[in-house]
Amino acid sequence: MGWSRFGGGIRVAVLACALGTAGSAAARPPGRLWLEAQNRAVSRQHSNISDVARKAMPAVVSITTRQDLAEVAPGEEPQRGIGSGFIIHPDGYILTSAHVVDGASEVTISIRSANGYVEEFPATVVGEDERTDCALLKVDAPRKLPVLKLASASHVGIADWVVVIGNPFGLAHSVTVGVVSYVGRTDVTPNGRDGDFDYLQMDASINPGNSGGPVLDLHGDVVAVANAVNVSGQGIGFAIPIDIAKTVIPQLKAHGRMRRGWMGISVQDFSPEVAQAFNLNPRGRGVVVTDVVEDGPAARAGLRTGDVILNMDRLSVARAHTLRWQVAARGVGQHIRLQLRRLGRPVTLKVKLEDLPLVESAPSTLASGGTPGERAAGARSVLEELLSPVPRTQSGRSGGIPKAEDGLAAP
Structure with a gap:
């Protein structure tokens, strides 16, 4: 403990350090600033x-x-x-x-x-x-x-x-x-x-x-x-x-x-840019429907561009890729219940999933909503959902080692 003199001749006590509670400080030897760990055998x-x-x-x-x-x-x-x-x-x-x-x-x-x-x-x-x-x-x-x-x-x-x-x-x-x-x-x-x-x-x-x-x-x-x-x-x-x-x-x-379950929508993670494009609250949560395939399962169920999906069968939806996998894994012919927010109001819809088309053209609704940048991003994500990815094959590559792209290779 040290003493300091302030104006008016008043002397006050100043603690040099006040770490932890009074009880733990009392148990700590003078001068130690750290908390001592118990000496115990490390689990191997x-x-x-x-x-x-x-x-x-x-x-x-x-x-x-x-x-x-x-x-x-x-x-x-x-x-x-x-x-x-x-x-x-x-x-x-x-x-x-x-x-x-x-x-x-x-x-x-x-x-x-x-x-x-x-x-x-x-x-x-x-x-x-x-x-x-x-x-x-x-x-x-x-x-x-x-x-x-x-x-x-x-x-x-x-x-x-x-x-x-x-x-x-x-x-x-x-x-x-x-x-x-x-x-x-x-x-x-x-x-x-x-x-x-x-x-x-x-x-x-x-x-x-x-x-x-x-x-x-x-x-x-x-x-x-x-x-x-x-x-x-x-x-x-x-x-x-x-x-x-x-x-x-x-x-x-x-x-x-x-056989993947398919809704026929394009979704993106909630972000300030997406929120601005669809006039949404930037502090919102969930995933945003950026496009809907005409006459697809989601369109027939009533989903619209700009809807924000909050839950799927009472499970919280936080990421677009998670929703895509959950829908795919649910399977063809299954029904899912979506809790969403539309124009600030809660809406619940039931969608019957169909088989993911092997070949499909881009939706005709891509021109609706958002800036050209958002529409282009929506088109890409729609195609990612509709089309099978490029096969990764070992054929024609010496030793069966696939070509590396983006710094990663399949070993």
């Missing part, structure tokens, strides 16, 4: 990583593909590709990335047996979905095969440990370890492909051939599928949350593709 979260890898390896497969001969130029040899996958059902169903098998006329699966030797089986592509980059394969094995259990990426947090097993550069059953760097990464587009997912970013090493391999938590369960790598730097890899694949797999088995 990584102590069972070797067990996780060892137990998972029998269910991880290496994939080799051969280019369709119809795509081979005269005088050239068919290209071969490599990738990874993992068994999800003892009857021989395997999950991998769609770009691993896209454009291939032959797909071969290599499995390590319980005795340690490698068995090869021809595989059939049951179905694939380019937009989520998921593919389901099937092999006919003479026995029941070991499987990996699928968990959920929802319990994965930043700095959690993950284990990646795959076939980088043809080196089967290679194990890398790292931590989750970010969850919900949506601002990346490998090879310019639009996607229906939030990437899991991690620093575990991912290389060409890792695509389709499992990303495991420390329980040995799959939380994501290795998918993309930043080719301009090390320590940045991306994986698709397994929750996305769990939605797609049943449709791939039943239909050979994902």
Whole structure:
């Protein structure tokens, strides 16, 4: 405690420091400015990583593909590709990335047996979905095969440990370890492909051939599928949350593709620019309907340009890409209830979802509302919803390594 003299001869006591409560300050030795942590053993979260890898390896497969001969130029040899996958059902169903098998006329699966030797089986592509980059394969094995259990990426947090097993550069059953760097990464587009997912970013090493391999938590369960790598730097890899694949797999088995629910609208995240274009409260929330396909499901239900969607079936809608995925995953023929705000008033509408058209022209209503910039942006987002993305194939690329675009490549 020190003393200071102010005008009028009044002396007051001035505390040198007042950190925390009086009780905690009294317990702190003189001169210490910090809070002392308890001395306790640090939990060795990584102590069972070797067990996780060892137990998972029998269910991880290496994939080799051969280019369709119809795509081979005269005088050239068919290209071969490599990738990874993992068994999800003892009857021989395997999950991998769609770009691993896209454009291939032959797909071969290599499995390590319980005795340690490698068995090869021809595989059939049951179905694939380019937009989520998921593919389901099937092999006919003479026995029941070991499987990996699928968990959920929802319990994965930043700095959690993950284990990646795959076939980088043809080196089967290679194990890398790292931590989750970010969850919900949506601002990346490998090879310019639009996607229906939030990437899991991690620093575990991912290389060409890792695509389709499992990303495991420390329980040995799959939380994501290795998918993309930043080719301009090390320590940045991306994986698709397994929750996305769990939605797609049943449709791939039943239909050979994902039949997406479709409303026929273009939506954008709420922003000051969008709010100004549609005369909305700039402090609002939700996603803004920037265009409606004429005679589409949404138009028939009564949705209009400028409507702000707040909830879908009582689930809050905060991002446009989230709404698009929720609608797609709901499925064809299903009904959804939208809570929205129109001209400041609450409105509830019921929409019956239809199958996403494979080929569709741009809506005729694109000229309505907003500036040319907003209308152009609306046209782009409509087309993103209507059209399938450009396929990511390994055909014709040496070693099966796709061309890198925007700094990212599918490994």
